[in-house]
Amino acid sequence: xxxxxxxxxxxxxxxxxxxxxxxxxxxxxxxxxxxxxxxxxxxxxxxxxxxxxxxxxxxxxxxxxxxxxxxxxxxxxxxxxxxxxxxxxxxxxxxxxxxxxxxxxxxxxxxxxxxxxxxxxxxxxxxxxxxxxxxxxxxxxxxxxxxxxxxxxxxxxxxxxxxxxxxxxxxxxxxxxxxxxxxxxxxxxxxxxxxxxxxxxxxxxxxxxxxxxxxxxxxxxxxxxxxxxxxxxxxxxxxxxxxxxxxxxxxxxxxxxxxxxxxxxxxxxxxxxxxxxxxxxxxxxxxxxxxxxxxxxxxxxxxxxxxxxxxxxxxxxxxxxxxxxxxxxxxxxxxxxxxxxxxxxxxxxxxxxxxxxxxxxxxxxxxxxxx
Amino acid sequence: xxxxxxxxxxxxxxxxxxxxxxxxxxxxxxxxxxxxxxxxxxxxxxxxxxxxxxxxxxxxxxxxxxxxxxxxxxxxxxxxxxxxxxxxxxxxxxxxxxxxxxxxxxxxxxxxxxxxxxxxxxxxxxxxxxxxxxxxxxxxxxxxxxxxxxxxxxxxxxxxxxxxxxxxxxxxxxxxxxxxxxxxxxxxxxxxxxxxxxxxxxxxxxxxxxxxxxxxxxxxxxxxxxxxxxxxxxxxxxxxxxxxxxxxxxxxxxxxxxxxxxxxxxxxxxxxxxxxxxxxxxxxxxxxxxxxxxxxxxxxxxxxxxxxxxxxxxxxxxxxxxxxxxxxxxxxxxxxxxxxxxxxxxxxxxxxxxxxxxxxxxxxxxxxxxxxxxxxxxxxxxxxxxxxxxxxxxxxxxxxxxxxxxxxxxxxxxxxxxxxxxxxxxxxxxxxxxxxxxxxxxxxxxxxxxxxxxxxxxxxxxxxxxxxxxxxxxxxxxxxxxxxxxxxxxxxxxxxxxxxxxxxxxxxxxxxxxxxxxxxxxxxxxxxxxxxxxxxxxxxxxxxxxxxxxxxxxxxxxxxxxxxxxxxxxxxxxxxxxxxxxxxxxxxxxxxxxxxxxxxxxxxxx
Numbered sequence: 001x002x003x004x005x006x007x008x009x010x011x012x013x014x015x016x017x018x019x020x021x022x023x024x025x026x027x028x029x030x031x032x033x034x035x036x037x038x039x040x041x042x043x044x045x046x047x048x049x050x051x052x053x054x055x056x057x058x059x060x061x062x063x064x065x066x067x068x069x070x071x072x073x074x075x076x077x078x079x080x081x082x083x084x085x086x087x088x089x090x091x092x093x094x095x096x097x098x099x100x101x102x103x104x105x106x107x108x109x110x111x112x113x114x115x116x117x118x119x120x121x122x123x124x125x126x127x128x129x130x131x132x133x134x135x136x137x138x139x140x141x142x143x144x145x146x147x148x149x150x151x152x153x154x155x156x157x158x159x160x161x162x163x164x165x166x167x168x169x170x171x172x173x174x175x176x177x178x179x180x181x182x183x184x185x186x187x188x189x190x191x192x193x194x195x196x197x198x199x200x201x202x203x204x205x206x207x208x209x210x211x212x213x214x215x216x217x218x219x220x221x222x223x224x225x226x227x228x229x230x231x232x233x234x235x236x237x238x239x240x241x242x243x244x245x246x247x248x249x250x251x252x253x254x255x256x257x258x259x260x261x262x263x264x265x266x267x268x269x270x271x272x273x274x275x276x277x278x279x280x281x282x283x284x285x286x287x288x289x290x291x292x293x294x295x296x297x298x299x300x301x302x303x304x305x306x307x308x309x310x311x312x313x314x315x316x317x318x319x320x321x322x323x324x325x326x327x328x329x330x331x332x333x334x335x336x337x338x339x340x341x342x343x344x345x346x347x348x349x350x351x352x353x354x355x356x357x358x359x360x361x362x363x364x365x366x367x368x369x370x371x
Numbered sequence: 372x373x374x375x376x377x378x379x380x381x382x383x384x385x386x387x388x389x390x391x392x393x394x395x396x397x398x399x400x401x402x403x404x405x406x407x408x409x410x411x412x413x414x415x416x417x418x419x420x421x422x423x424x425x426x427x428x429x430x431x432x433x434x435x436x437x438x439x440x441x442x443x444x445x446x447x448x449x450x451x452x453x454x455x456x457x458x459x460x461x462x463x464x465x466x467x468x469x470x471x472x473x474x475x476x477x478x479x480x481x482x483x484x485x486x487x488x489x490x491x492x493x494x495x496x497x498x499x500x501x502x503x504x505x506x507x508x509x510x511x512x513x514x515x516x517x518x519x520x521x522x523x524x525x526x527x528x529x530x531x532x533x534x535x536x537x538x539x540x541x542x543x544x545x546x547x548x549x550x551x552x553x554x555x556x557x558x559x560x561x562x563x564x565x566x567x568x569x570x571x572x573x574x575x576x577x578x579x580x581x582x583x584x585x586x587x588x589x590x591x592x593x594x595x596x597x598x599x600x601x602x603x604x605x606x607x608x609x610x611x612x613x614x615x616x617x618x619x620x621x622x623x624x625x626x627x628x629x630x631x632x633x634x635x636x637x638x639x640x641x642x643x644x645x646x647x648x649x650x651x652x653x654x655x656x657x658x659x660x661x662x663x664x665x666x667x668x669x670x671x672x673x674x675x676x677x678x679x680x681x682x683x684x685x686x687x688x689x690x691x692x693x694x695x696x697x698x699x700x701x702x703x704x705x706x707x708x709x710x711x712x713x714x715x716x717x718x719x720x721x722x723x724x725x726x727x728x729x730x731x732x733x734x735x736x737x738x739x740x741x742x743x744x745x746x747x748x749x750x751x752x753x754x755x756x757x758x759x760x761x762x763x764x765x766x767x768x769x770x771x772x773x774x775x776x777x778x779x780x781x782x783x784x785x786x787x788x789x790x791x792x793x794x795x796x797x798x799x800x801x802x803x804x805x806x807x808x809x810x811x812x813x814x815x816x817x818x819x820x821x822x823x824x825x826x827x828x829x830x831x832x833x834x835x836x837x838x839x840x841x842x843x844x845x846x847x848x849x850x851x852x853x854x855x856x857x858x859x860x861x862x863x864x865x866x867x868x869x870x871x872x873x874x875x876x877x878x879x880x881x882x883x884x885x886x887x888x889x890x891x892x893x894x895x896x897x898x899x900x901x902x903x904x905x906x907x908x909x910x911x912x913x914x915x916x917x918x919x920x921x922x923x924x925x926x927x928x929x930x931x932x933x934x935x936x937x938x939x940x941x942x943x944x945x946x947x948x949x950x951x952x953x954x955x956x957x958x959x960x961x962x963x964x965x966x967x968x969x970x971x972x973x974x975x976x977x
Contacts, residue, residue: 052876073379079882091873095895104891105881156881 003028003063003160003192004049010057010070011044011216018044019055020216026194031186033195033203036213037239042196045213046162049194050085051078063159079108083160084153088168090145092137098124098148099133105156123155126188127181143174147181154189163195167202175202182206200240204228212236230357234364237290237357243321243332246296248289249361254282261358263289264327266305268353276367280360287367290357293334298322302348310345322347388885393785393794396778400801403853407820408652408804414819415645422642437642450643454631455650461544461616461627462609466602468549472702473556474598479695480557481564482590484685486696491703498706499554500957502914502931504614505950506547508938509710511618512717512947514538522724525713529726539623544616548609550706555608556601563597564590582686603662607655611809613917614935629811629917636815636921645819648812655807711954718947735944751948757933761952764913764929767844771851772908775859778852779904780897783863788872806857810917817850818921842924854918855908862907866900867893906964913957 004026011019019041026032034042047053048060051067054075060068062083067076084105092101102123106116124130127147137145146166153161163182167175183206186193197203203210204224211221220232231237237245250263259275261268272279299306308324308331315338322333322341333349341347358368384390416433423432441451476495479485498506515524516533526533536542567590575585616627626634628651635644688695717723721732721744732738733750740749751757782802789795805813818841825837840846870893878888916931923932930953937946 050880052879072375073383074375075379075383077882078876078880079884083880085877085880087873087877089871089873091871091877093874093877093892093896104878104883108878108881108883108887152877 001028001064002026002061003030004194005061006045006049006058007061008058009045009048009055009060011041011048011053012056018216019048021058022216022218024211024218024221026192028192029190031193031195031206031208033197033207033210034213035197035200035203035210038198040213041216042198042213043164046085046164046194046196049160050083050162051076051081052085081160082158083162084156084158085162086149086153086164086166088165090137090149090169092145092148092152094137097134097136098129098140101137101148102152102155105152109156119155123151126154126185127151142170143178146170146174146178150182150185154185154191157189158191160192160194161189163193165196165198167197168199179205200242204240212239214239230366230369231290232366234288234290234359237359237366241292243293243334245357246289246291246293246331248291248329248331250287250289250358251284252287252358253284261287261289264329265289265349265351266303268351268356270353270358270368274368274371275358276369278360278363278365279367286361288359288361288364290359290366291351291355293321293332295351295355296331296333297350298333298335298339299348299350302350306348306350307346308349310341310343310347312343313339313341324349389785389788390794392781393789393798396782396785396798397794397801400798403849404801404804407816410820411645411648411816415642415649417642419642437646441643441646450631450635451628451647451650454626454628457541457616457620457625458610458628461541461548462606464541464545465548465552465609466605468545469551469553469605470556470598470601472549473553473601474560474594476553476699477557477561477564479699481561482686483688484692485688485699486692491699494703494707495557496554497703498550500910500961501551501707501710501954502614502916502950502957503548503551503612504618504916504931504935505714505954506551506710507543507615507618508934508943508946508950509713510543510547511538512713512943513709514543517724522722524724525726528724535623539619540625541620543619544625544627547615547619548612551615552605552608555604556598559597559601559604560594563594567593599662603659606658607807607809610654610658611651611811611917613811613920618938629809632811632815633921636818641819644815648815651809651812652807655809659807714947714951718944718951720944723943735948748942748945751945751952757949760928760930760933763844763927764953767847767851767929768909768912770844770848771855771912772905774848775852775855775908776863776901776905778856779859779861779863779908780866780901781863782856782860783865783867784893786860786864787867787870802856802860805854810854810915811920813854814850814918814921817846821846821849841922842927844927846922847919847927847929850918850922851912851915855911858911859904859908862900862904866897866904869900870896903964906960910957910960910964913953913960 002025004024006022006024009019009022010017022041022045024045034045036042044053048055048068049062055068055070057070059066059070062076062081065076066074067081068074093104096104099120102120103116106119111119120133121130124133127150129144129147129151132140132144132148137148140148146169149166153163166182167178170178179202182193182195186206195203195206204227207224209221209223210227211218212227213219214235220227220236222230222232227236228240231240231245234247237247248263248265250261252259252261254272257272259270259272261270308326311323311325311330314321314323318336320335320337320339322335322339324331324333324347331349354371356368357366357370359366415437416435418426418428418432418434418436422436426434426436428434441447480488480491480495485491511524513525514533515522515538516527516535517523518535524533524538571593572585572589575589580588611629613629613633616625616630617633619625620627621630628647632644632647632651635641635647716726718735719731719733720726721730721734734741734744736750737752738744738750739753740747748754782798785798786795789798808816821837821840823841824835824839826833826835828834840849874896875888875892878892883891914931915929916935919929920932920935923929928936930949934946934949934953937943937949
């Protein structure tokens with residue numbers, strides 16, 4: 001069942017069109033991540049779901065109930081949507097102790113005292129912060145405050161938990177720790193989670209599905225694996241992956257059942273069957289080859305076509321990044337282990353057509369997936 | 372469809388506390404600020420009964436009679452141009468002088484190795500606690516000469532010949548106002564100086580610039596916006612001030628535009644008084660508009676804070692250190708200790724002008740009424756009228772500060788939550804209007820607005836929808852609350868800005884309704900801000916004379932007014948006693964305010 005549905009949601013800030021007809025269905029129990037650069041509308045979408053912002057167009061349905069309808073101006077208040085939110089700044093009430101912060105929502109719901117005590121205890125133990133229950137937020141470290149904020153959001157057992165860049169204020173080590181903590185929480189609670197981040201590693205490691213936002217639009221919704229291996233557009237391809245994907249201009253020529261793709265890396269012969277539906281029928285068309293740095297292997301001998309010269313090599317512990325150059329185009333190669341190359345050395349690249357994405361250059365759409 | 376949309380929109384509007392509060396505040400501001408402004412304009416165009424008869428026109432007819440009379444008639448020079456020239460002269464001189472004093476003091480305190488900084492930082496703002504008219508009283512006590520004052524001042528008693536131009540008139544007014552008003556510049560400029568990262572100056576030093584070059588080319592441009600801001604404040608204050616020119620100018624017939632306004636009102640020339648008010652308001656607005664244009668482009672400097680929170684390096688004063696320190700001490704002595712000392716001394720003097728020991732008495736404090744002194748008026752502390760006035764003043768001050776601080780918080784809520792929205796901007800601008808209007812003109816405005824009952828006629832019946840408030844306690848509270856609204860709402864906005872919207876949203880997501888959010892989140896978090904807003908207004912209203920001088924009736928008077936009327940009645944010692952008691956109350960409140968804001972810092976808000 002769909003837990004949350006957004007249908008053609010539009011949102012303006014003044015003249016600024018921040019959400020442009022967003023459509024999305026989030027299933028029950030999913031860990032859905034909104035990923036995108038800052039200012040792309042992901043937090044706005046989250047706030048529309050929470051009910052803190054009202055959409056100017058479209059419909060929001062939560063747990064089968066209409067939560068917002070811009071047509072009839074029917075808006076359900078945030079408290080009645082059966083969800084809770086973890087803010088980027090945590091937004092802990094500074095005048096309340098940890099216990100009072102977490103108990104607040106239950107008090108608002110007029111739950112009997114003993115039940116409150118029991119529920120708060122459970123939430124605090126789940127987040128492993130029972131020992132801080134009588135402290136004030138200012139007496140806690142950033143990581144502990146984060147745990148309180150999450151405890152406060154889950155104590156009322158909401159059907160949906162929204163998280164707005166919750167880890168961005170933590171240092172690198174704590175962030176890793178909290179990441180696995182969130183994954184555990186999702187497993188234990190089974191709650192539908194909607195998570196906003198601009199950190200792709202966070203998105204790829206945590207989510208069951210990822211929605212990629214660009215300029216107020218969702219351009220791709222997919223599992224982390226699919227998103228990484230087969231980005232739907234050039235824009236997504238450039239955004240996902242670090243080091244970045246190599247994008248190399250090419251010319252494709254159709255002949256019979258085969259397509260030959262010519263680029264600075266030589267010619268590749270690919271069967272037409274491997275291409276997607278909106279494959280151009282012209283005899284010759286422009287394309288862009290997408291190759292992940294880890295999918296290129298390096299040989300010491302090879303044909304003249306596959307030769308490149310090395311610009312720099314950067315050792316990064318367990319792997320080496322090689323920056324090479326051919327005809328003015330930079331190519332990044334990731335090799336496991338330590339490679340000893342000097343700048344100016346010639347190496348030969350070994351590519352498999354299975355590992356190559358091909359995009360149309362005119363629309364930027366992916367038309368050949370990786371196998 | 373249309374019907375559902377409409378129904379939901381209406382429901383939405385009234386369910387949203389923001390819009391409900393906005394509507395209430397907006398209509399109140401409209402009624403309390405814009406309507407009185409219109410009323411002034413109307414009254415300036417409407418002939419009074421006697422004038423109408425003389426001019427052969429119907430009562431209530433609209434005409435430019437008063438405007439013509441004020442701007443181009445035989446009395447224009449005496450009533451408008453001369454006082455206006457005096458006011459402008461005073462305002463410009465006071466601004467220049469107090470900015471020089473204030474900015475220098477700020478630089479010395481923030482950027483140099485001046486000794487005794489702790490002491491100076493308190494002493495420097497004490498003059499501001501003493502109302503300007505108290506200082507005017509002290510000035511008179513020191514400088515007056517037997518020719519005009521009737522009795523000798525302190526210096527005359529010692530045998531000095533004090534010329535009239537020093538005892539009364541523009542020089543006296545300018546000096547007294549400057550000693551009072553430099554505090555604005557000091558506070559604004561020192562805040563700006565503190566926020567300028569010293570690294571900016573050190574960069575200049577590394578580049579090889581001299582001290583003076585750095586000061587004039589780097590530091591000064593960075594604090595210029597705050598200096599211009601101080602200019603706006605000082606200029607409007609000096610332009611609209613009534614009490615000081617009244618104390619120091621009227622005896623020699625030196626009128627400013629504000630004293631002229633008051634005397635026109637006292638003589639019943641309401642139409643003329645209203646025209647003068649409009650002139651005053653226009654000048655104040657013009658001043659602010661010009662300065663906003665000037666500051667506008669440079670405003671961004673103000674926020675330069677820099678990350679360098681490390682201790683600032685101080686400029687060494689070198690051989691000038693001792694000299695400057697003594698200069699500061701002398702200045703503080705002259706601006707604070709001397710006026711206070713004189714007031715205390717004079718309050719114990721049986722006969723004015725005799726500074727001998729055998730002339731000392733406690734009569735004016737606690738003496739019983741004696742026929743040969745001031746028609747048998749008893750000492751202030753024994754005077755039931757005084758006790759009544761103290762009660763009345765405290766009642767007024769408490770009522771005003773609580774209401775104003777509360778309104779300030781509400782306006783602050785609208786301002787901070789409606790940031791960027793039209794409604795937020797509208798309130799922000801409206802609330803600022805009372806600031807434009809000089810106190811005395813503001814009083815005049817309320818006098819004209821509320822002296823008669825508001826009625827309208829339906830057929831033969833007259834409906835009285837708003838009663839006459841003249842001479843009531845309510846009117847004094849109302850005028851004080853509205854006039855202080857710019858201050859209270861500024862403090863309320865700052866307070867509400869500190870409380871992040873997310874704190875409220877977190878409660879909203881938890882299902883807490885508006886009143887619950889207010890009670891459990893907003894109010895507890897704004898408590899200390901509320902208290903400091905309250906104290907600010909308390910002190911302002913306690914000292915206030917200009918605003919209420921034309922609204923006060925003998926039954927409804929306040930301590931400043933009592934002191935003023937004793938003084939004009941020629942019984943200065945009583946006046947001194949009242950002023951000292953008032954100062955004591957203000958000083959205690961300052962002390963408490965300091966305590967509160969210290970706690971403020973330890974309470975770490977979001």
